[in-house]
Amino acid sequence: MSVHQVETLQGEAIRITGKVAYEVYDNGGINWEPTFNALLQQFLELISSQVPLSAEELARAKKAVWDLCGGKSTDASDxxxxxxxxxxxANPVLRANTLPFLGR
Structure with missing residues (x-):
């Protein structure tokens, strides 16, 4: 685990969305790079694991990830x-973060 990640999967889910939101809200997506897309794919895998979100919520999240390509959609970030x-x-029992660090 990198110093830029958090210790739990739950915390990592929140951290990823915070990094994406900061980039689109505060930077207007100017620093968007492929690493953000990889983070978003990691996020989708995460919310599909353990007790996953409903099919409807997962579909909304997948659409939001698509809309965020290039870092321009604040609505998708929300x-x-x-x-x-x-x-x-839905996953209150903390799980250790075993996700690979992607450099963001």
């Missing part, structure tokens, strides 16, 4: 933040 919170609430 959808992901909501998905992260729902996933964390």
């Amino acid at each position: 959808v992901l933040r909501e998905a992260a919170v729902h996933w964390v609430l």
Whole structure:
């Protein structure tokens, strides 16, 4: 685990959405690079694991990830933040973060 990641999967779900939101809200996506896309794919895998989100919520999250390609959609960022919170609430038992660090 990198110093840029958090210790739990629940925390990592929140961290990823926070990094994406910061980039689109505060930077307007100017620093968007392929690493963000990889983070979003990691996020989708995460919210599909353990007790996954409903099929409807997963579909909304996948659409939001698609809309975020290039870092321009603040609405999509909000959808992901909501998905992260729902996933964390559905998975209250903390799990160690074993995801590979992607450099962001």
